[in-house]
Amino acid sequence: MAKIIDRKRLVPNIHMIEISAPDIVKRCKPGQFVILMPDEKGERIPLSLADWDEKRGSITCVFMVVGTSTQKLSRLRSGDDIPVCVGPLGKPAEISKFGTVLCAAGCYGIGAIYPIARALKQAGNTVMTLVDAKANYLIYWEDRFKEISDKYFVSSRDGFFDCKDYIPKVLKDVLKDNKIDRVISIGCTYLMYTCSEATRPLNIDTYVHLNPIMVDGTGMCGACRLKVGDSTQFACVDGPEFDGHLVDWNELFYRRKSYFNDEIRSLCYWEREEKPRKMTKEKR
Template identity: 45%
Template sequence: MYKIVEREVLASNIIHIKIEAPEIAKVAKPGQFVILRTDEKGERFPMSLADWDREKGTVDIVFIVLGTSTMKLASLKKEDTILDLSGPLGNPADVKYYGNVLVACGCFGIGPSVKLAQALKEKGNRITSVMEARNSSYLFWEERLRKVSDGFYVTVGDGSYRKRGWAEDFIAEYLSAGNKVDVIFAAGCPFMMKQCSKASEPFGVKTNVFLTGIMVDGTGMCGACRVTVGGKTKFACVDGPMFDAHKVDWENLATRLSSYISEEKVSLNFWE
C-alpha cells in the first residue's frame, strides 16, 4: 500500500497527489513514469512523474479526471492508500546540453515538464517555455515553470488570459521570427503533441514528445502501447516514452487511442 500524503485540486478537473514511495523517489529521473492500480478490481494505468523528493521519499503525479480509473484515483483523499505503484519505468528523457531548448506543455503534461525544464537548465541550456490551456481555469504551476525558464509564455485557446492561441501557434511564430531553437520537448495530450510536431517540422527543429498516456502494462508484455515510429513498431513503455515527434505515425496512434471508447463509457457508467 502507498499512502497519499498530500492532495490538491490544481485546476478544472486536474488533481495533484503526493505519495509515499521512497524506493521510487530514490532513483526517479525526468521523463519516467509509474504504473498505478487503485484497488484489487482496478486496471493498471500509467502516470508521468511530475516531481519527487529523495529525502522525504515521496513522488508526485498530476492527472486530469477523464475515465473510471482517474475518477477512482481522484476520489481518494489524504491518508488514503493506493494498492499498487510500480516504477520508475521507461527510459529517462535525454537530458544534456543542447543550447537553446523550447519546452511546450499543456494539461497533465505541465507537471512533468517543470521537472524536465529544471533538469535541462541545470545542464546549462537556455530554456524557453510555453504553457497552453483551453482557458484560464486549466492553468496551474505557472510560477514553478517560470522559475526554471529564461523565457516564459502562456497561451490560452479562448483568449481569456495572456495570449490567445495554442502551443503550436507559439512554436510557429517563435521559429518564424528567427529565434534559434536547438531542440523542442512537448508534453500534453496526443493531439497537442501532434500539433506541436506539425508546427516545428517545416523548420527542421528536432522535437521530442512523451507517449506515456497510451500504456496499460508498462513493462512491454501486453503490447497495448504499440506505436509506429520511423516506419517501425515500438513499445512506448520500454522503447520510450520519449520519441522523435516527426517520426511518429500520428494517424495510426489516433486510431489506436479511439479503439475502446465505447467500452470506456460502459465502464464509467457501471462505476458511477
C-alpha cells in the same frame, strides 16, 4: 500498498497526487513514469512523474480525470492506500546541453514536462516554456515554471494572456522570434502532434512523450506498441520519449481512443453502482 501523502485538485479536472515511494524516489529520472492502480478493481494507469522529493520519500504525478480509474484516483485522500505504485518505468528523457530548448505542454503535460524543463535548465540550457490551456483558470504551476524558465509563454483561447490562440500558432511565433535548438512537447496526443507538425518544416529536433494505453508497463504485453519510423516500438520500454517527426500519429490517435465506448460504459456503471453518494468534507 503505497500511501497517499496528498491529493489535491490543481485546476478543474486536473489533480496532483503525492505518494510515498521511498524506493522509486531514489532512482527516478525526468521523463520516467509510474503505474498506479486506484483500487483492486482499477486499471493500471501510467502517469508521468511530475516531481519527487527525496527527503519526503515521495513522488508526485499530475493527472486529468478521464475514465473510471482516474475518477477513483481523484477521490483519494491523504492517508489512503493504493494497491499499486510501481516504477520508475520507461527510459529517462535525454538531458544534455542542447542550447535553447522550448518545452511546450498542455493539460496534464504541464506537470509532466516540469522535471524535464528543470533538468534541462540545470544542464545549462536556455529554457523557454510554452504552456497551453483552453482558458486562463486552467493554468497551473506558473510560479514553478517562471523560476526555471528564461522565457515563459502562455497560449489560451480566452485571450486572457498575451496570445489568444492554440499552441501551434503561438509556437510558430516563438520559433520565429527565437533561435530554438530543440522542442519537447507533452500533453494530449493532438497537442503533441500539432507541435511536431509545426516544427517539421523548420527541421527543429522535436521530442514527444507518448502515452498510449499500457497494462504491465515492462514490455510484456505490447498494448502500447506504435509505429515510429520504420519499426514498431513499445512506448513503455523503448519510450516514452520519441522523435515527434517519426511517430505515426494517425495510428496513435486511433489507439488512444480504441476503448472509448468501454470507458463510457465503465463510467456509467461506476456512477450507478459504486460512486460514493455523499461527498464528505473533501479537501478540494
